[in-house]
Amino acid sequence: MGKGRRYDGEPKLNMKKVVATALVFIVIIMLIVLAVKYASSPKTKAGTNTKKIANSYISVYTDGKWGVINSLGETVISPTYDAMITIPDQTKEVFICQTNINLDEGTYDSKAINSKSTELFTDYDKVEPLQNIDGDGIVYYDSNALKVLKDGKYGLINYKGKELLACEYTEIYPIKYIKNSFITVKDNQKGLVDNSGNKIIENKYSDIQALTTKYADGYIVKNDSSKYGIINYNKRQVLECKYTEIKKIYGSNMYVVKEGDDLELVNEDREVILKNKFKEVISIDNNNLIIKDGENYGIIDDKGETKINTEYQYLEYIIDGNYIAKKDNKYGIINIDGTEKVAFNYTNMTYMDKEGFIEADKEDGQTDLMNTTNFQTKCTGIVSEINDTNSFIKLRVGNDYKYYNFQLEEKTSKDVYTGNTLFLSKKDGKYGYVNEKDIVIVDYIYDDATEQNNYGYVAVKKDGKWGTLDQNGKVVVEPTYELMQNPIVSFIGKWHLAPDINANYYTDTKE
Numbered sequence: 001m002g003k004g005r006r007y008d009g010e011p012k013l014n015m016k017k018v019v020a021t022a023l024v025f026i027v028i029i030m031l032i033v034l035a036v037k038y039a040s041s042p043k044t045k046a047g048t049n050t051k052k053i054a055n056s057y058i059s060v061y062t063d064g065k066w067g068v069i070n071s072l073g074e075t076v077i078s079p080t081y082d083a084m085i086t087i088p089d090q091t092k093e094v095f096i097c098q099t100n101i102n103l104d105e106g107t108y109d110s111k112a113i114n115s116k117s118t119e120l121f122t123d124y125d126k127v128e129p130l131q132n133i134d135g136d137g138i139v140y141y142d143s144n145a146l147k148v149l150k151d152g153k154y155g156l157i158n159y160k161g162k163e164l165l166a167c168e169y170t171e172i173y174p175i176k177y178i179k180n181s182f183i184t185v186k187d188n189q190k191g192l193v194d195n196s197g198n199k200i201i202e203n204k205y206s207d208i209q210a211l212t213t214k215y216a217d218g219y220i221v222k223n224d225s226s227k228y229g230i231i232n233y234n235k236r237q238v239l240e241c242k243y244t245e246i247k248k249i250y251g252s253n254m255y256v257v258k259e260g261d262d263l264e265l266v267n268e269d270r271e272v273i274l275k276n277k278f279k280e281v282i283s284i285d286n287n288n289l290i291i292k293d294g295e296n297y298g299i300i301d302d303k304g305e306t307k308i309n310t311e312y313q314y315l316e317y318i319i320d321g322n323y324i325a326k327k328d329n330k331y332g333i334i335n336i337d338g339t340e341k342v343a344f345n346y347t348n349m350t351y352m353d354k355e356g357f358i359e360a361d362k363e364d365g366q367t368d369l370m371n372t373t374n375f376q377t378k379c380t381g382i383v384s385e386i387n388d389t390n391s392f393i394k395l396r397v398g399n400d401y402k403y404y405n406f407q408l409e410e411k412t413s414k415d416v417y418t419g420n421t422l423f424l425s426k427k428d429g430k431y432g433y434v435n436e437k438d439i440v441i442v443d444y445i446y447d448d449a450t451e452q453n454n455y456g457y458v459a460v461k462k463d464g465k466w467g468t469l470d471q472n473g474k475v476v477v478e479p480t481y482e483l484m485q486n487p488i489v490s491f492i493g494k495w496h497l498a499p500d501i502n503a504n505y506y507t508d509t510k511e
Contacts, residue, residue, distance in 0.1 A: 051421045051456045051471050056090040057115075059505040060495055068095055068115075069506070071455050073493025076115045083108075084505065088129035088141035092159045094120065096129050096146075112146070121161050124148040130182065130195075132174040135213055139502045142180075145195040147172050156182075156197050164197030178210045181219075192219060201231055209248070217250045230255065238268055251284025254302070265289070265302065277304040285317040288336065299323075299336065307336055318351045318358070319372050331360065333375055342375050355386065355393075355406045369393065369408055378408035392416040400426060413451065420452040421471045433458065433473055441473040450489060459489045459496075466496070481510050 056071045060079060067079030068087065077085065083098040093114045101108040112120040112127040121127050126149035130142040145156045145164055155167035165172075171185040172193075184191045184203060191203035200219075201208060207222040211230065218232035221241065229241035238255075239246070245258035253268045265274040265281070278300065282290040287302045291310065298310030308315070314326035321336040325344075332344035346368075348361040358370040360377075368377040381395035381402065392411060393404045401424070403411045413423045414436055422433040422441060432444035448461035456471035460479060467479035468491035477494050485499040495506035 049421065051419055051452065053454070053456055054091070057087050057093065057095070058090065058492065058495075059085050059087055061498070061505055061507040062509075066505075069492065069495065071492065073455070073495065077113070077117060084503070086129050086141070088131075088146070089143045089159065092143075094146075094159050096127060121146075121148065121157060124150050124157075124167075127157075130172075130174055132179070133176060134179075135177055137502075139504070142174070142195050145182075145197070156193070156195070164195075165193060175208075175210050177213050178215050181210065181215045183208055200233060200235055211246075211248055211250050211255075220246045220248070228257075239266070239270060247281065249281055249284060252286055252302075254284050256281045256284075273302050274304050282315070283317055286321075288317075290315045290317065290323075297325075308334070308338055316351065322372075322375075324349045324351060324358075333358075342370070352386070354388065355391075357406060357408055359383065369395070369404070371408055379404055379410070387416070390416055390418075399429075417451055421456070422452045422458055422469075422473060424449055424451050424458075431460070433469075442469060446479075453490050455492045457491045457493070459491050461489075468493075468496075483511075485511070 053071050057068050057076060058071070060067050060069050061084070062079050065079040066081040066084050067075065068077035068085055070076050077095065081097055083101055086096040088094070088096065095113050097111055097113055099109045099111070110126045110128050114120055128147045130145055130147055131139060132142070133139055144158055146159065148155055148157050148167060150167040153167040154169045154172045155163065156165035156172065157163055165184075169184045169186050171183075173183055175181045175183060180194045182193050182195065184193055186203040189203040190205050190208050191199065192201035192208055193199050201221065205221045206224055206226075209220045211217045211220055216233050218230050218238060220228055221231055222228050223241040225241070227241040228243045228246045229237060230239040230246060232238050239257070243257045243259050247256040249256045254273060255266050257264050257266055262275050263278065264272050266272050278289065278291040280292040282292055282297065288299050288307060289302070291298055291300055293310045295313070296310040297312045297315040298306065299308035299315065300306055312325045312327050313329070314324070316324040318324060318333070322341060323334055323336070325332055325334045327344055330344040331346040331349035332340060333342035333349075334340055342360070345362070346360040347363055350359045352359060356372060358372065358375070360368040360370060362368065365382065366380050367383050369379050370377050379395060379402070381397040383393065384396050384401065385394035387394070391406050393406070395402050395404060403413055403416050405411055417423065421435060423435070425432050425434045425440070425444070427444040430444040431446040431449040432440060433442035433449075435441050446460040446462050450459040452458050452471065457476070458469050459466055460469060462479040464482070465479040466481040466483050466489055467475065467477045470476050477491070481496060483489055483496065486497065487499070488497055488501055490497040492506055494508050496508070498505050498507050
C-alpha cells in the first residue's frame with residue numbers, strides 16, 4: 001500500500017494533540033470494553049450476582065425409570081434404567097448401574113458408567129459402591145474407594161480405576177457407623193483395611209468390631225479361641241487376646257474388660273486399675289466412670305471412690321466435670337460435686353458435642369438452646385435445621401424463622417446463606433424474596449416458602465401445593481406438587497427431592 005500523504009497547504013500536525021486525542025480514544029475504548037464486560041457478567045434482576053453452583057450429579061426417577069441430572073438440572077443420563085443409578089460421590093462422573101436383577105435369587109450385575117454412558121473399569125466383573133450409615137442414620141458412600149469383583153474375588157479401586165487392594169478376598173464390607181474401616185474376609189479369617197487399601201489388621205481373626213464409633217479408638221479382635229484383644233488404628237496390639245469380653249467403652253486410655261469372671265478397668269499398659277468395683281460402665285471421661293446398677297446411674301473415680309450415688313435415671317458427660325442428669329422423669333444438669341447447674345424442668349436434653357451447645361426440650365414443644373460456658377438459655381423455639389456445613393441453627397420462633405451460629409449468637413439469613421441470591425422474606429403473613437440489598441425480587445404472594453438451596457432454587461407454596469423458582473425469582477414450575485409426604489421440600493428445575501431423603505434422589509411425581 002502507498003504511504004499516506006499530507007497535501008501542500010495543510011497545517012502541520014501537532015503531535016501533542018495527536019497523542020492526547022489517541023489517549024482519549026483509548027480511554028473511550030476501555031470504558032466500552034468494561035461496560036460490555038459488566039453488562040455481560042452474570043447478574044440477575046435488581047443487580048444481584050448469580051449463585052455459584054458446584055458441578056454435581058443427582059439420580060432422578062420418572063415414569064418408572066432412572067437417570068442422572070447435573071446440578072443445573074440438565075439431563076446427563078436419560079431415564080432409561082430399571083434400577084436406581086447410584087452416585088457414590090456426587091462430584092465424580094462415576095455412576096453405578098444394576099442390571100439383570102433377579103429378586104428371587106438375589107442376584108444382579110453391577111457396572112460403572114460415565115456421562116456418555118460409556119462403561120468404566122471393564123477389567124472387572126462387577127463394580128459396587130461401599131455403602132455405610134452414620135450415627136444419625138444417614139446413608140453415605142465412601143468417596144475414595146469402590147468394591148470390584150474379578151474371578152469371584154473382591155478388591156478395591158479408586159474412582160480413576162487405580163487398584164488399591166488386589167482382588168483376593170471373598171468379601172469386603174464397611175463396619176457400620178465407622179468411617180474408613182472395611183472388613184476383609186480371606187480363608188474365612190477377617191482383617192481390616194482403610195479406603196486407600198492400607199492393611200490395618202491382618203486376616204487372622206474370627207471377628208473384628210469397632211471399639212467405639214470413632215475409628216481412631218481402635219478395634220476389638222476375636223481369635224479362634226474366642227478370646228478378645230484390642231488393636232489400635234496404628235496397627236499396635238494394645239491388649240492381647242486373653243479376655244472373655246471387652247466392652248465397647250474407651251476413655252482416658254482405659255478399657256473395660258472381663259477376664260474370667262472378673263470385670264476390670266485396665267489401661268494401655270495392661271495394668272488392672274479396678275476389679276469388680278462396678279456392675280456396668282457406661283462411659284469414661286477423665287478419671288471418672290459413669291456406672292449403672294440396675295436401672296440407676298452414678299459416678300465413681302478410677303480409685304473406686306463414689307462421686308455421685310447411683311440415684312439417677314440417666315447420666316451423660318458434657319464438659320468440664322458437668323453432666324446431663326435425669327431424675328423424676330425430668331432432665332437437668334449437675335456437676336461432679338452433685339451441685340445442680342440447670343433445674344430438672346426438661347422432657348429431654350441433648351449435648352450437641354460437635355456443635356458445642358445443648359438442646360433442652362420443654363413440655364410445651366419448645367426447645368431451649370444453652371451454651372456450655374454457664375448453661376444459659378440463649379434462644380428458644382422449634383429447631384428446624386442444624387446446618388454443620390455453614391455452622392448455623394434455624395429456629396422457628398412463633399410464625400417466623402431466626403438464625404443463630406453455634407455460639408448461639410443471632411444472625412440474619414444473609415449472614416448464614418452467604419452465597420445466595422434470594423433471601424426469604426415475610427410481610428403481612430405472606431412470603432416473598434429479596435436480594436442482598438433488600439430489594440424485593442419476588443412479591444409477597446406465597447403461603448409458605450424455603451430458603452434457596454445449593455442448586456439455586458427456592459420452593460414456594462400456594463393453595464396447598466408446591467412449585468419452584470430459579471435464582472432470578474422466575475417461575476420454573478407453578479405450585480402444582482402436593483408433596484404431603486416430603487419432610488424436606490427441595491427442587492432442581494422440575495425435579496423435587498423424593499420423600500425418602502436417605503435414598504437421595506429427585507423425581508417429578510406430583511404426589
